[in-house]
Amino acid sequence: MAKNSQVIEREEVVIRFSGDSGDGMQLTGTLFSDTAALFGNDLSTFPDYPAEIRAPQGTVGGVSGFQIHLGHSEIDTPGDYADVLVAMNPAAVKANAKWVKPGGIIIFDKDNFTEKNIEKAGYISDPVIEEKLDSFNVIDAPISSMVKEALKNYGLDPKSVLRTKNMFALGMVYWLFDRKLKYTEQYFDKKFVKKPEIAEANKVALRAGYYYAETIEALNPVIKIEPAQIAKGTYRNICGNSATAWGFLAAAEKAGLKVFIGSYPITPATGILEEMATRKDLGVKSFQAEDEIAGICAALGASFAGNLAITSTSGPGMALKSEAIGLAVMTELPIVIVNVQRAGPSTGLPTKTEQADLMQALYGRNGECPVVVIAASTPSDCFHFAFEAARIALEHMTPVLLLTDSYLANGTEPWKIPKMKDLPKISPPFADKKDIPFLPYKRDCDTLARSWAIPGTPGLEHRIGGLEKTLKGTVSYIPENHEMMTKFRADKVAKVADKIPDLQVYGKNSGDLLVVGWGGSRGYLTTAVRELQSEGHKVSLANFNYINPMPKNVNEVLSKFKNIVVAELNMGQFADYLRIKYPDFKYKQINKVQGVPFTIKEIKDNCINILEGK
């Protein structure tokens, strides 16, 4: 495949594949990102799909997208605006044209721009005119008719032929970015080992698209992005939900425990349950419960019986689990509750992202009911924080709430694979013979954790439950005992601060502005702050992962900056939390609740306004 075209080099590029939810855009995007990762680019991806499995065909509501940001330099976000948009129908143009950079490339399937489809997308006349697409580099390829032509002698039914349109488009994009087809071809050989004719059809369409792009002048020049300078090691792509599941498996192995997950399917958390259910090879007991409440209650039962217990859900499911979280607090059993946050309240925007369940995590239960709350910040570090959540739960005998979000759960990035020997050992405080007669609420002096007496161990028979107890485990209504136990439970959670790392500052430890974020905001906040720093501003970033308790150096970090701004995808929940915990500082806010992450520009514009005293 000789290249006669001119080649230009770029540091980074954003590509968005977009089409009807049945057009296979998620697969197309995934295949492109795998190829880019294997080539050595740093990257970040984000799928964006409608809640309906098959929303009305051809409408804007049914548009499914997949965005990839790849580069030669460090990539922290899936990118704001696309350099290349692939739009399989008019609705995809309608939904995405405003997200294409000025002068960017828009590839669309000309054959799909029928009068009916144009009308369905909500256009009155020609979309090219209505969207003023002439300012972009528009390639109106007859994709449907080209695949029909390419596959006419393969004996496939018309539907199967048209299903390869996405591969034709992918082939065009591969040519544009000078990528090899071989990884994608291998994928089809493996995937359709029993249907070689389907594998072949996809490969033919892929190659047809590649050669078509080469033939037409419009896709000149070819854009090259050299591999990124990244640390040595073995890498893989991983999405947040899989990384979360794997973090629990790693923790179970390090603690020498069996793992049990009790969950109920809910978008966008289902991937965790699915991955755990697949891991029967590692002995996972996965239990798809009859409802959210049964999910956590079964997990709590498994915790009582001595397993590493997990339950995974999203916001509405969290609401249902709250009473059982209270029971976990009262019985002081280890359990990790994962909330993959989505836009709410109620059903809200179930496939979209938000960070608005923070107050629910911290306070959303009856009584004085403190739990440890931690939040992951990238798709791959979901592994680390799932491991951390399990470690803290097991060693401190407490429920731990792990917050991720839709953006992390579905997003992928290359991940340097850790080695199990580098992870710390986890040592739960098991009770044994020397603890007979067993006192269920006797505490460790250091952590205040009670010990864990596993059913089946002779002599450790004991009773626990939701009623307030004394040290001995006897039900007690004594006023002073309730207050003492309440304080013990709070102090036990507070003492977790002794066993977590300090808050890190990205940039200098002092300056004009500290941008504060938590959890999944880290990628875009890092990018925005890095750009501001390179433009000469004295701006730093502190992105929190440990929310309750917070690291011990927070006051010190906050005190070194003239301004503090808290950026989060909600109406200001973490800012309010900081106002409670650290009232000596003034907090400005950047907030967004549109179901999508911040753009770098939004963050930067807000920061510059603060720096200029506006």
Added chain:
Amino acid sequence: MADLQTFQYTPKDFKSDQEVRWCPGCGDHAVLNAVQKALPELGIPKERFAFISGIGCSSRFPYYMDTFGFHGIHGRAAAIATGVKIANPELSVWEITGDGDALAIGGNHFIHAIRRNIDINIILFNNEIYGLTKGQYSPTSEKGLVTKTSPFGTVEEPFSVGELVIGAKGKFFARTIDANVTLSTQIYIEAAKHKGTSVVEVLQNCLIFNDGIHDIVAGREVRDERTLILKHGEPMIFGKENNKGLILEGLKLKVVKIGENGISEKNLLVHNALEPNPGIQYMLANMRYPEYPVALGVIRSVDGHTYETDVEEQIKAIQKDAKIKSVNDLLGSGSTWKVE
């Protein structure tokens, strides 16, 4: 089966040091006694018993047992017990619940535990009233019952526990009366030995809020005439004089008198608790006074796969040929690449 000689327990070994706080005369005391009599007969080491409960008067039960115990939240005992059993199938897991706990707030968990056939033993104290909240109607209260929340009588139909259990594909259902400790003890032993979800409905008297609700069938003077104690393989005979029985007439059960109309003992139905087809058992479970005697004893006891065993077997089968044996294997599986 563990060697019975190894564990010489008496009921006393299962009594905890906690003061029993049910109302004096409450039927719960008798249930506790019967369970404490049954456990030493099972040949199971004491540390393997786990008693799980929800909320309600009956749910205080675990505190009075010197075993592992977990007093849960309202309605969720079946879900907690499910997790305990799946996590450690070697435990003998007992769920203590009531008509409100299991059939109202916990109805979903109740039917799904039964459907999955998890090997737990559920003792359902049915007093047809909410006791701990001081007297409101429950899902088993007879239509028309006057309570604090139905001052003019309820206008809803009650659940029948046996009907619900069989409808949820239940494989073991038995019924007993709190005061009949001998029968109850025998039934708890049977329930424990049965592999799969065992449901025992106890007609239990709430002295304070629904006193005598079961007297019409369970009262000392009338119970021989108005209850039928079923025994597998034996004809269905009842009555003070042992002169009444059941036959099948068309598609319905019918009470007959032995010696009348040419009926002799050999014409009576013989109880088959092991029959997988629940047809007759369903009719037996639903018998109501005055048309029929109320059936007691083990009504249905059918073998089947248990959830936790199938989970273990599936894991074993997959692990046998699995390429991934450790988390390190998993981390390195699939597409990876090296950066030099």
